[in-house]
Amino acid sequence: MKKNKRHGASFKLKVVKEYLRGDSVKSLALKWDLSRSLLTRWIDRYNSSGEQGLSPKAHQYHCAEFKWKVVESYLKDGLSLRDCCSSYGIANESIVLSWIRRYELSGLAGLREQRGRPKIMKDNIPPRKSKPLTRLEELEQENLYLRAENELLKKLEALTQQKRTQNKKR
Numbered sequence: 497m498k499k500n501k502r503h504g505a506s507f508k509l510k511v512v513k514e515y516l517r518g519d520s521v522k523s524l525a526l527k528w529d530l531s532r533s534l535l536t537r538w539i540d541r542y543n544s545s546g547e548q549g550l551s552p553k554a555h556q557y558h559c560a561e562f563k564w565k566v567v568e569s570y571l572k573d574g575l576s577l578r579d580c581c582s583s584y585g586i587a588n589e590s591i592v593l594s595w596i597r598r599y600e601l602s603g604l605a606g607l608r609e610q611r612g613r614p615k616i617m618k619d620n621i622p623p624r625k626s627k628p629l630t631r632l633e634e635l636e637q638e639n640l641y642l643r644a645e646n647e648l649l650k651k652l653e654a655l656t657q658q659k660r661t662q663n664k665k666r
Contacts, residue, residue: 508550512542544582563595563607
């Protein structure tokens with residue numbers, strides 16, 4: 497089976513219709529070179545949401561209360577991961593599983609934690625120099641730049657000289 501292969505909604509619908517006509521999940525998985533779990537996920541989405549369940553969805557942000565409701569239904573109501581996903585419209589079981597793990601580690605605070613880069617930059621960035629450079633500082637910077645440029649040109653000349661000697665030896 498190929499990993500990370502994207503399938504369009506029309507292909508998914510075609511495979512699900514074949515299943516509904518009577519083909520088994522195992523035979524369809526072999527025929528189309530897909531995993532059985534992926535096929536059952538497509539079938540569940542089709543059964544719960546129709547053709548819209550097979551179309552790709554944009555990234556959704558879920559609030560902590562929603563996450564808590566899903567985790568609670570898994571832990572207390574005894575729903576399976578797959579049932580939680582189909583009843584709450586979540587794309588994948590791994591999302592629910594990560595919420596459960598975070599809840600077990602940190603409680604409700606674990607469901608609220610933000611991931612990624614903070615939205616507002618922190619104030620601990622040192623301010624830039626606002627005063628202009630003196631003539632001496634400007635000359636020192638220019639001197640440093642010219643030295644670096646000179647060294648670069650010397651290295652380039654040495655490399656071309658080395659290349660010429662190697663070509664002559666051949």
